[in-house]
Amino acid sequence: MISPLHIPILRLGRPYQSLDKIEFTAAGRRVEVSMANSGLIRRDLQGLERAGAALQAIPCATLASYCEKAAELFLHGELPWGLGDERQSPEDYVVALSQLTGLPHSLGRANMGKVHAAMANIRAVLAGLTRGLPLEMFDRGYIRQGGIDVNFFPQTESLGVLLPSNSPGVNSLWLPALVMKIPVVLKPGREDPLTPFRLVQAMIAAGFPREAFGFYPTSHDGGDALLFGTGRAIAFGSDATVKKYAPYRHIQVHGSGRSKVLIGDDYADQWEQHLDVVVQSIASNGGRSCINASAVLISRHRDALADALARKLAAIVPRARDDRDALLCGFANPSMAKGINERIDELLQTPGAEDVTARYRQGPRLIEAHGQTFLQPTLISCRDPEHPLANTEFMFPFASILEVPQARMLDVIGESLVVSAFTRDRAWTVDLMTSTNIERLNIGPYPTNRVQWEQPHEGNLFEFLYRRRALQGDLVAV
Amino acid sequence: MSSTLTIPQAQAALDAWTREMVAWHFSPATGCDYWLKWAEQAGWNPLKEITCFADLTKFSHFDDEVLRKEQPERFVPKAYAGRPYNVFETGGTTGMPKQRIGWDDYKVDYEEFSDHYGPDFFPKGGNWLMVGPTGPRRLRLAVEHLANYRGSSCYFVDLDPRWVKRLIAMGEFAMARKYQEHVIDQAVTIIRHRKITSMFTTPRLLESLAERISLVQAGLKGVFAGGTTMTPQYVRFVVEEVLEGKINFAPTYGNTLMGLAISRKLKPEDNYSLTYYAPQPRAILRVVNPDRPEETVPYGEYGRVELTTMTREFFMPRFLERDEAIRRPACDEFPWDGVGDVRPFQSLTKTIIEGVY
Numbered sequence: 001m002i003s004p005l006h007i008p009i010l011r012l013g014r015p016y017q018s019l020d021k022i023e024f025t026a027a028g029r030r031v032e033v034s035m036a037n038s039g040l041i042r043r044d045l046q047g048l049e050r051a052g053a054a055l056q057a058i059p060c061a062t063l064a065s066y067c068e069k070a071a072e073l074f075l076h077g078e079l080p081w082g083l084g085d086e087r088q089s090p091e092d093y094v095v096a097l098s099q100l101t102g103l104p105h106s107l108g109r110a111n112m113g114k115v116h117a118a119m120a121n122i123r124a125v126l127a128g129l130t131r132g133l134p135l136e137m138f139d140r141g142y143i144r145q146g147g148i149d150v151n152f153f154p155q156t157e158s159l160g161v162l163l164p165s166n167s168p169g170v171n172s173l174w175l176p177a178l179v180m181k182i183p184v185v186l187k188p189g190r191e192d193p194l195t196p197f198r199l200v201q202a203m204i205a206a207g208f209p210r211e212a213f214g215f216y217p218t219s220h221d222g223g224d225a226l227l228f229g230t231g232r233a234i235a236f237g238s239d240a241t242v243k244k245y246a247p248y249r250h251i252q253v254h255g256s257g258r259s260k261v262l263i264g265d266d267y268a269d270q271w272e273q274h275l276d277v278v279v280q281s282i283a284s285n286g287g288r289s290c291i292n293a294s295a296v297l298i299s300r301h302r303d304a305l306a307d308a309l310a311r312k313l314a315a316i317v318p319r320a321r322d323d324r325d326a327l328l329c330g331f332a333n334p335s336m337a338k339g340i341n342e343r344i345d346e347l348l349q350t351p352g353a354e355d356v357t358a359r360y361r362q363g364p365r366l367i368e369a370h371g372q373t374f375l376q377p378t379l380i381s382c383r384d385p386e387h388p389l390a391n392t393e394f395m396f397p398f399a400s401i402l403e404v405p406q407a408r409m410l411d412v413i414g415e416s417l418v419v420s421a422f423t424r425d426r427a428w429t430v431d432l433m434t435s436t437n438i439e440r441l442n443i444g445p446y447p448t449n450r451v452q453w454e455q456p457h458e459g460n461l462f463e464f465l466y467r468r469r470a471l472q473g474d475l476v477a478v
Numbered sequence: 479m480s481s482t483l484t485i486p487q488a489q490a491a492l493d494a495w496t497r498e499m500v501a502w503h504f505s506p507a508t509g510c511d512y513w514l515k516w517a518e519q520a521g522w523n524p525l526k527e528i529t530c531f532a533d534l535t536k537f538s539h540f541d542d543e544v545l546r547k548e549q550p551e552r553f554v555p556k557a558y559a560g561r562p563y564n565v566f567e568t569g570g571t572t573g574m575p576k577q578r579i580g581w582d583d584y585k586v587d588y589e590e591f592s593d594h595y596g597p598d599f600f601p602k603g604g605n606w607l608m609v610g611p612t613g614p615r616r617l618r619l620a621v622e623h624l625a626n627y628r629g630s631s632c633y634f635v636d637l638d639p640r641w642v643k644r645l646i647a648m649g650e651f652a653m654a655r656k657y658q659e660h661v662i663d664q665a666v667t668i669i670r671h672r673k674i675t676s677m678f679t680t681p682r683l684l685e686s687l688a689e690r691i692s693l694v695q696a697g698l699k700g701v702f703a704g705g706t707t708m709t710p711q712y713v714r715f716v717v718e719e720v721l722e723g724k725i726n727f728a729p730t731y732g733n734t735l736m737g738l739a740i741s742r743k744l745k746p747e748d749n750y751s752l753t754y755y756a757p758q759p760r761a762i763l764r765v766v767n768p769d770r771p772e773e774t775v776p777y778g779e780y781g782r783v784e785l786t787t788m789t790r791e792f793f794m795p796r797f798l799e800r801d802e803a804i805r806r807p808a809c810d811e812f813p814w815d816g817v818g819d820v821r822p823f824q825s826l827t828k829t830i831i832e833g834v835y
Contacts, residue, residue: 019711019750037712039685043719046689228655247652 004030007082007193009217010200011044012051012183013210015083022190022217026096031082033193036216038225041185044214045229048157051183054209060138063179063208064122070199070206071119075112079201093198100191101165102372104319104326107286111168114451115199118172125176128452129462138181142471151471156231156250158183158214159465162223163196164236165189166288166395171199173234173461178203178212182465185214185230187223191332227251232465252459256393257290257417259448263298263305264423265406267445271298271305274422274445278305279312281420281448283377286329287397291418291440293448294393295400302403306356306381313377313397314360318369329396330372337373340394341366344378352383353390356401385412410435418448480594480811488758488813493530495759499788500528503555512544512552513793531762534786535772537795542735545576553579555790566616566734575614578734583791584616587737587757588624591730594740594811597628599726600700604675606632609665609683610705611639616734621678624702633672635664637683662686669696680705681716681729688720704730704738707821710750717750730754731820735794736761736785742809742816751819754803755812762786763817765805771798774815777805782823799823 004023008015018034025031055063073079078087088096094108103111118125126135133150137143142151159177161184164170174184188196200213216222227233233251235241242255261281263271281293298305319326331337344365348355355365357379367374377397382390390400391414404412406423410431413419420442421432432441439459442450483491503509504517504524517524527536550565558581566584567575592600600606606625612618612634625632637658645654665687668674674697679687681703687693693701701721708716708729721727731754732738739754739761756763765781767773775781783799802824803817 019714020709035711037709037715039682039689039712039720040715042685042689224651244649244651 002029004032005081005086006084007031007033007197007217009034009036009040010210010213010215011040012047012214013204013212016040017083024100026099027092031096033217036218036222038218038222041214041216041218041222041225042229045158045185045226048183048185048230051209051211051214052157052181054211055178055181055183058207058209060135060179060181063181064126064135066203066207067119067122067175067179070202070208071116071122073205074119074199074202075116077202077205079198079205082197088198093194097168097192097194098321100194100332101168102330102332103168103286103288104321104323104329106324106326107329108168110285111195114169115172115175115195117451119175122176122179126179126462129176129460138179149471150468152466152468154180154182154465155467156182156465158185158230158232160185160187160226160230160233162187162227162233162235162237163189163192165191167285168192168195169285169289170236171195175199176461177465178208180462180465182232183212183214185216185226187216187218187226190217193217234464252464254290254417256294257292258295258391258393258415259291259293259418260295260297260413260416260420261293261448262406262409262413262419262421262423263296264421264425264428265299266424267422268299268301271301272308275305275308275312277420277445277447278309282309282379282399283313283316283327283397284447284449286327287377288329288395289449290393291449292397293399293418293420295391295402295413297402297404297409297413299406299409300403302381302401306379306401307359309401310356310379311360313379314357314362316377316397317362318367318372318374318376320370321372328374328376330370330374334373336395337366337375340375340396344380344389344394344398347388347392348380350388352387353400354381355379356381410437413437415439418442420444420446420448420450481813483813485808485813488808489531492759492762492814496531496534496788497529499790499793500524502557502790503793506556508555508557508790510553510555510793512548531786534795539771539784540794540797542576542797545578546574550577550579553792557790564616564619565614567614568734576734578616578792580616580791583737583760583789584620585623585627586760586789588620589627590757591738591740592624592627595700595726595728598699599728600628600630600676600702603629604699605673606630606676606678607635607665607668607672607674608632609635609661609677609679609687610637612636613638617678620738621702624678625676628676630676633668633674635661635668637661637680658683658686662690666690669693669698674698676700676702678702681708681712682706684716685720692722693720694722694724698725700726700728702728702730704732708752709819709821710752713744713752714750717744731817733799735797736763736787739763739817740812742811753806753809753816753818754820755809755814755816756785758812758814760787760789762788762814763803764815765803765817766798768802768823771796775805777807780804783817783820 008017020035021032023032078089081088094105097108159182161174177184186196204210236254239255242253245251245253261278316327318328361376365376375396380389380400382400382402415437418440419438422445503513563579566578608621622632729741729752730738737757739756741752741754764774764784766784767775768782780802783801783803785797787794800823801820803820806816806818808814
């Protein structure tokens with residue numbers, strides 16, 4: 001019998017095989033993942049100073065070049081599977097990822113491409129985050145810019161990250177921290193230990209010091225140890241997660257995105273020209289991202305737009321994992337799909353909502369196909385923004401559509417991670433730009449999942465990790 | 479000190495003890511009001527029908543709610559009438575607590591525990607520190623008695639688990655953390671300024687202490703811990719890192735209703751998986767099928783933990799604990815069944831908050 005592959009804990013670079021482990025099967029192989037107890041994490045975090053020193057010893061420009069090299073290794077390289085000598089090819093990774101998360105191979109590869117691009121474009125990303133500060137600022141701590149000495153200092157000796165399992169692309173968020181000389185302590189999502197482990201292996205192979213990486217598959221308790229043991233931390237989760245960690249300033253919590261497409265008065269009559277952008281916003285990446293639109297607001301023509309969108313969304317059907325055209329993700333945990341489906345049906349009982357996709361969908365919303373459980377794309381037309389399905393989010397292509405006057409849209413959207421506002425209206429653009437409910441704003445007919453490397457994705461990691469301080473006096477000694 | 483009995487001898491001793499205890503608790507001259515009244519309405523006579531331990535299945539499962547509802551006086555055996563008793567309450571219960579009364583049982587349990595370990599495991603004469611739930615708990619008196627029995631004195635730092643549970647229920651996680659830090663601060667102060675060689679604490683508090691100081695450098699020689707689930711990985715972590723492989727470790731499983739189950743000495747083949755043995759014949763642990771609790775599960779399988787306690791002070795047949803465990807066979811230290819890798823009942827299907835302790 002072939003022995004199982006084993007993904008170890010990385011105790012600030014040092015592999016550790018735990019007696020507590022979870023197991024799964026991927027590509028016909030048994031894979032074990034070591035689980036860390038919370039005390040072990042707290043104990044390791046006492047050694048973070050050494051991890052920071054290892055990064056500090058390397059010039060930032062060199063770290064950026066390591067990151068660029070790691071991008072290629074992540075995308076194309078044969079990297080360690082876990083303990084032992086076995087290597088993981090990109091294809092092995094995509095196949096295993098699909099088995100664990102339900103992501104079809106096509107989307108697995110697309111996510112690899114996304115993460116690769118984030119690493120390959122690290123200099124642009126850093127320039128966006130720091131508004132163009134030269135990389136040597138991270139080596140010297142200060143830089144002279146426009147005749148002024150500018151000093152930034154790290155507010156933490158590490159960045160803790162509680163990763164979700166919904167989409168591998170989210171890993172691109174923590175990558176810049178290492179180039180900014182901040183070690184990372186990662187808790188992978190339960191269903192996706194593969195992506196952060198492969199990324200860490202790529203970065204170590206490219207030259208990053210191994211002690212700069214903590215990798216701790218663990219329980220909720222261990223997750224708390226990580227969040228409270230690091231000076232700055234990022235957590236992803238449900239609204240309950242957001243509520244739990246909201247009181248802690250050092251923790252940045254990302255809950256549901258509730259991203260939206262707003263079609264303004266000047267675009268409303270041309271809705272047909274922008275159908276594909278709206279579909280992309282709802283359904284790209286299997287609808288699994290927080291930057292997928294979960295609501296479409298238009299000031300008129302709701303019913304016509306809903307019908308046209310429903311036709312297009314219903315055409316996105318379940319396909320086999322290895323089908324090149326697959327766009328939908330299966331649910332690794334079928335009971336989760338069943339629960340979501342029941343919840344939607346329950347909320348549809350509240351008057352004022354119609355599942356428009358039901359007109360065109362082949363079969364029911366919840367469907368077994370190609371050996372997996374799927375939820376087929378769903379568009380709900382709501383008469384009222386107060387309807388319980390009007391501003392919610394599920395982990396598949398799901399959106400509501402509402403008719404709301406442009407002047408009222410900003411009053412009803414609530415907190416929204418991304419808003420794509422289809423408009424050229426100057427006055428409304430100003431209102432959009434001053435809205436405190438919008439984290440990221442696209443102006444014009446752009447999909448909500450649009451990425452520009454020089455723009456921060458969610459929050460600004462540099463401002464989260466570093467702080468500016470007044471610096472005066474004689475700097476000859478520096 | 480290991481038991482000198484063979485497995486059949488231990489079984490015979492348990493059967494004899496069962497007859498003796500049933501005779502004690504169901505005889506008007508020695509029994510308590512609760513069980514005597516119960517027998518009047520039971521429709522069968524335990525004095526006649528219980529001839530061995532296996533016959534106890536004639537009793538239905540003890541409902542520990544009676545320990546909350548009934549006045550403790552109803553549980554005073556006639557033989558103890560007029561003698562003041564200790565009232566002990568169960569761990570993290572909120573609302574009206576469950577109470578067990580007692581006189582000397584805790585001393586018997588902890589003397590037996592002490593005798594199981596040699597004089598150097600917890601150095602005789604060295605000071606003890608208890609960090610954990612004191613208050614109305616049996617453990618507080620028991621640990622002090624253990625220290626005294628070994629010629630030592632004991633310092634105490636209290637942790638109130640009921641307050642911790644309330645803080646967590648209120649979502650006051652930050653305050654719960656501060657409270658734990660407050661407990662650890664006090665313990666560290668005692669360890670730094672007094673000569674402590676042995677300690678009782680909960681596993682979680684033990685970890686937290688070791689994050690602040692090296693317990694080896696502080697002079698600790700032996701640690702006795704209990705109170706929460708300890709997975710094999712957790713035990714390994716405690717042995718190798720918290721205790722730095724240099725401090726004796728005695729993990730236990732117990733509660734106010736049972737007393738103290740001792741873990742057998744770990745062997746390499748155990749791979750840090752703990753097995754506990756009840757203080758038979760005073761308390762008996764069985765691992766039963768949750769759907770048919772009259773049956774034990776096969777060795778090596780998980781089942782629900784059932785506890786029977788039979789002392790002259792307290793009789794409690796077939797209480798179903800809120801724990802599950804692997805049924806393990808007798809070993810060279812204990813000639814009766816053990817319970818392995820104890821964890822909260824159905825912990826794989828339910829979310830359990832075990833709190834900070």
